[in-house]
Amino acid sequence: MLAEKHVTRAALRLHKSQPAVSHALAQLRSHFDDPLLVRRDGRLALTARAQALEQPLQEALSRLNGLLAAPQFDPAVVQGRMRLALSDYAARILLPPLVRHLRQHAPGLDLAISQASREAMQAQLLDGELDLALGIFASAPGEIQVQTLFEESFVCLADKAQLPAQGGLTLTEWLQRPHVMVALRPDAHDEIETALAA
Numbered sequence: 001m002l003a004e005k006h007v008t009r010a011a012l013r014l015h016k017s018q019p020a021v022s023h024a025l026a027q028l029r030s031h032f033d034d035p036l037l038v039r040r041d042g043r044l045a046l047t048a049r050a051q052a053l054e055q056p057l058q059e060a061l062s063r064l065n066g067l068l069a070a071p072q073f074d075p076a077v078v079q080g081r082m083r084l085a086l087s088d089y090a091a092r093i094l095l096p097p098l099v100r101h102l103r104q105h106a107p108g109l110d111l112a113i114s115q116a117s118r119e120a121m122q123a124q125l126l127d128g129e130l131d132l133a134l135g136i137f138a139s140a141p142g143e144i145q146v147q148t149l150f151e152e153s154f155v156c157l158a159d160k161a162q163l164p165a166q167g168g169l170t171l172t173e174w175l176q177r178p179h180v181m182v183a184l185r186p187d188a189h190d191e192i193e194t195a196l197a198a
Helices: 007-014 018-032 048-068 088-105 118-126 171-176 191-197
Strands: 037-040 043-046 080-086 109-114 132-134
Parallel strands (some): 080 109
16 A cells, blocks of 8 residues: 555555555554555655654565565585485495486585384474484375385395205295394384284
């Protein structure tokens, strides 16, 4: 209204009805205890109080627009720390190329790396203690965004003397052999165990 000095034109710019803008003007007049817009020579003009409000309002609206605008992310100038949890396997596979990439494209970003169980990683993500967790997550709470980075396959190595003549083992033959499971916890039950049990 201060820019247009006309209620109807202000209503058009605000995508509001003319009565709604008139009502808002009445509320502003009451709040500032000033008419703000007065009729002079057949048109509306700003009072001294309204003129004094123009600059502070412009600055406030500019700051508000800056807050509401989507921030521009520039990895080259970002400063901060990213908290990452990953297994020793993920660290071996992903950490070297990730560090090289960050040194080149985001040199101001530090990595804080930890290791935890899947359950702990998910809890830390939900609590905001981690920014990213890399691991095998068959399921995750809906609040956690999950993305597949790559798929892995397994290979079984065996003494050639212990293999049948055709050189390979059927699943039944393989399952009949003794197995050892290495786990961080004695009660661990991972994806391989689940697949073998099926």
